[in-house]
Amino acid sequence: MSAGRAWAAGAGLDIPSAPRCVTQTRCWTPPVIPGHEARSVESLCWAAGDRLFGAGLGGDITEYDLSGLSAARGVDGGGGPIWSMVANSTGTQLAIGCEDGSVKIFQVVPGGIQFERNLDRRKGRVLCLSWHPSDTHIVAGSIDFFRVIDVTSGQTVQRIMVNYHVEKAKRECVVWAIALLSSGTVVSADSFGRVQFWDWEQGTLAESHTVSTSAVLSLAVAQEDSIIVGTSTGATYHLQLLPVRLGGLEKRWVRTKPFQFHSHDVRAVAHSPTALISGGLDAQLVIRPLMEKVQKKSYDAVLRKFTFPHRRLVSCARKARLLLFQFSQYLELWRLGSTEETGKDGEVLPLCRMPEHLVQLKSKGPEHIYSSCVSPCGTWLGYSTASRFQLYRVHCDGDGVSLRKVPKVPKLLPPAYQLQFSADSESLFVASARGSVHVFQLLEPGGCKHLHTLRPPSGCSEAVYLLAPSADGHWLAAVSGDWAIHIYNLKCFKHHCVVPTYDCAVSAIAIHPSTNNLVIAYSDQQLFEFSIPEKQYTSWSRTVQSRGLHRAWLERDSPITHITFNPKNPSHILLHDTYLLCVLDKSLPLPDDSALLMNQSTLKQLPETARKRQLHAFKICKKFQPLLFMDLLDKNCLVVVERPIMDFKTQLPLPVQQKKFGT
């Protein structure tokens, strides 16, 4: 199964540039802004408080609507492809570096940006930019040289060639990243693997550190005395300004810690006061805390590695046994194979029917698909992009499958952030902006009608991103961007209640089919159970909160992305994240910190009586990883979608060849 390709290719905003400001939420499920085929993002920056701007090779500067999770306004940069964009220290101005060698300054105004002026234009694309902390100068890195521009006059005041002192002088020396420090030192990172420190006023080279044999691609500075650089071999290096002598004034840059967390280019690095953050072509985000800056041994003092996605990209039609995979530009519908045989644990059963690729549905236009869903009966299929929402009727006649677009879908204010069919496949819930959820009635043989729009009574500015209908069609839970969970009564289309606010992002919710308890997984790995009829947390949930979850459970990196229930045993909750599949048995005692959380393999070796004593609520299976999706089809059947690492790696370019000793 190659379902996860969606996030390698369509990862638009998440990967190429790491966030410049990382708020110290312990673990977060990031909101995702859907990408656009024609607008690759080269550079991102925060300006004027919490406004996020992106610029790319499309030549546009785009502001992103963070509450609506969409690209809001685009302004043409006017200089061809934009390679870099940086905001000044106050966030009032943006400088962009363009293909044609120009550096342009834009004013950030309420509601958009405004072109202010052109700075001195020289030949050669401007690959990187950096403002002086006092906003008086900008340094712009190009191929073979960088230049310092006085912002007020707009003139180039210094032009420094960087391609000296290299053996293979015929190769061009690309300045991939640059930084201007308040002391007047320019730090340049180039394709020869050097990090160089220049006194720009004198035009002299102060120090040169060859950190790598391959290119240094990214650079970030914190507190003027700490630098992180990322190279194309996947290594990141930490450089520090340290006193040469104890108590002396003379200081020198020293390359200190090398880290090798990535297998490919480290395209973006960020330096928070306590951590080094790097993101690369291998689609991993790594947070390496600086031990000396972390006060106590806590969650923050541990290396974190994130792989994406943290959301559901697969949906399952349980009754029809269909799987819908969402890729960045198309959908694939598969019919699951089946077997009639039974076997023991660990056996691979022969298939009597092979899985079947039914249909591939390409979305029109350059926009990426944001959400998709297939109805439980398998007859309806919907997807949405940033601007459109499409609904299809699936006709299965024998072997052939045909899709027919449902005409006259009511016009909605796009986009639809989440689509969810009800359990009886008679209605469709569309999560929308401002906390609203639209309810559609699906009509045979292929039509739909807008029934109602559910809104939180107090109003909400953020979009809804998670939906969970109950199996009996009575309730609907909706999570909006401000992490409030609203529960609606679908019989009378009324707001029922709000789940008490917990200050963390919700990563998955589900309503139990028999008890109508809402199970909530937060991205800090907490689990809650909320009884909808009683409008309060269940006693089990209170026990969990008073006892606390196991430490090993809480320190996981990857959030729970899907919750489902075992129809045979109402006390079983099935959860999964990228690395594990867990059956949570509410009838068993919770483990305490001294017990082993993942004890399935040790339990197997114990005799029956001893096993009983060791049992606890979390039954964890790490057999499948990385997991994309898991659902129960019926009482006896569980479908698991796994994205093998190898499948994912083969789609990446070859890593830089490195000689390893002894090979």
Add this chain to the structure above:
Amino acid sequence: MVSPGALRVVRCGGGGQRGARAVFSADSKYLLYASGDFVKVHSVNTEETLLLLCGHADLVTGIQLNPHNHMQLYSSSLDGTIKLWDFMDGIPIKTFTVGPKLLALYALASAEDSVFVVIPKKGERDTFQLVSVKLTKGAGQDLEGKELSVVLDGVGASPKQIAFGREDSYVVSVKDVNLQVYFFKLKLLNRFSLSTAKTKGGDNSFSCVVCHPTEDCIATGHADGKIRLWRNFHHKKAYTYSALHWHHDTVMDLAYSLEGTRLLSGGVESVLVQWHNESSCQKDFLPRLGSPIECISMSSDGILCCTLHTDNRISIINSNLRFSRSIQGLIKSRDVKTGLVVDPRTKALVLNGEPGHLQFYSLQSDQQLFSLDIVQRQYIHQAGLKQSELVKVAFSAQGTWLATVEESEEVADPELQLKLWFYSEETQSFALNTRINTPHDNHITDMCFRDMAELGDDSLILVTTGRDCVFKVWVMVEDSDPEAHQSVSWSCDFVGSYHNYQATNCCFSEDGSLLAVSFEETVTVWDSLTWELKCTFCHPPGNIRNICFGRLTCSKYLIGATDYGFLCCWNLLTCALEWSAHLNIVVLQPDPLSEHIAAVSWLSKESSLFVFKPSEPWPIYIQRNLCKEKILLAAFVPRDEPEMISSEKYCWLRKSQLFFLTDTQELMTLSTKSLEERLTPSSKQLAVEESLPMTPFSVLLGKHRRQQAQEDTDLGKPVVHNKQEQASPAVKELLHTPAHVLPSASFLCTIFINSLLISKENKSAEEVADEVEMESEKAEDDSDEEDVTAMEQEDTSHMELLGEMTCKLSKSQEKELRKIRKMDYSWISAF
């Protein structure tokens, strides 16, 4: 110290340096290093051992120049004393008795009257502490140094695991995975530790530490081959380090250059790595240093650096990473399997050297003469790799033939090679004559030549004994193959066995008529002409360990030692046991020049020496407790001239000297003289002359003197002064010799002229005519050739020449006159 006349055990080479770094003198002319119980002073320029500072009763563990007087040296020893030496004269100035074992020594410029030493912590095993010792000022030579104050606890025992930082402001100690820094002024102790987890097969533990001379930077070497550079270590948390990695195995030592711009590192790879600047990944290598590097030290002017190697070699390396010269005494090999053999030609000791090589070690100069590559295969340093090893070696009596046996390390099926080497007079080295693959089916246990000068080449036979229960006799045969470029080769002549017992030892009687071969418990005696079994001896129980024939007047006796602890002497005439003694003999060594036989026993952790004549059942000399170490091998080395030993007790030392090799590969000898006498006075004098510094003033003075000399010639003074350096030894010798022992002036005149003319001849290379003359002269009288060489070498051996002058006078005079007559004086016309 030693009562006159008593025998002293003298260490004369080998041994280990045990991790103490060598020290250059302030002017970089001398290299001082600890070797066993001594400190050796070497001249950097001539590689000669100039002085031996002896006085410590146990291993010397650390040496340091006195930072306040560069002509003085501190040394510490396991005997618990610190000594202050004047190393130029080899005089101990002061001895400070500290008490406990001292494992390392550090002398700081900032500490006026104290030094730092590492001592074991009281009451705890394997725990050491760094203490500062106050060196009391006193008049006497023996002083107390009991005022100790602990600086650091839990330090490593090796001197390389402690280093003092810039301007002695802090001290760093590493042990296992922990590093501790103590700042003297701030009184701040910081501890850092690395993770113990052996990540990726690497071992994080520290092996050595050095400090940057001008910056606050610590470089540490690690067992996994990494070098870490620590900075900011005065912060408990914000400390940081970066790593350099080239070595694949433990970094044995590190050294910073004088300015701290370069860092040198060495390890088991025998490569000296120079790291230029931590910011650039640039590094230089000096490969093929021969053996693993143990210590690195820099001279104070930064021009030279020296590496001590595990096999006792010392390499001196220029600052531009060029190999300059090496000082090599007895090379320590992994295992001395060949035994101690004396080369009859050079009187050098021959034994295993570098892997696969045979070293020729000169006892007189404590230098390696040369190293002969026997195995002729590249040695690859890798754990667990099977290498070919040299296991046996034997010389013929004249030293013209050398037989070697090498085997691969496989125990079950050894790959054996017997090689025979012929000494080529032309190349002055051994050339391979015959190679025999698989001479025996199992390990070769012993090998010996029969060589009698009076019988000529035909008498030369070689006997090998093997564990395949046979002994084989090898003889030289004329090579019938016309294409072969050598006239003789070796082949097997006779195979003998005895009841299918393993043959363990073999030995020829002095006249070569009898061969004794021991087969486990039995000694068999064979007629070497007919290869008949003559008789057998045994002394059950116990296998025969060593056998040898008596010599000279005792040639009718056969001596054998069993591993059951018996020494037996059989009479060959009566075929009966003459006498036996209950002794656990390890080494049995006959003196080739006398009847005496030396036997070394090993009993209850001490080695004892017995010297006896086979004809007498009681030993003529016994020395109990010869040394603490186990003596593995011994050899009698003939003296050049018999020594005058008055005491009857030591008469066995008259013609030969006895040398022992211990299990630590230390070479020892027995001497009746005190140590100072052993060193030649000339070398001492050399030391003094060399010590004169080359200053601008001395250059000026030299110029002035030359002018004076010219004035002297005007006054009709000796002409010699015109001749500068070349003739000076001869001239000096003449001038230094008292007038009443000088030969007649007429003779001296020829010497002067001779020395003048020969050197002139050498200078004018384009004058071919002279050379032709010389050649024709050689053709004329070949008999005089030796004298010519003697005359040419007279620069060095003039002393002897003067002594023997009267006998050679006429001959050489004649020749000189002839030479002068033939000399081309046309060059004079040029002036």
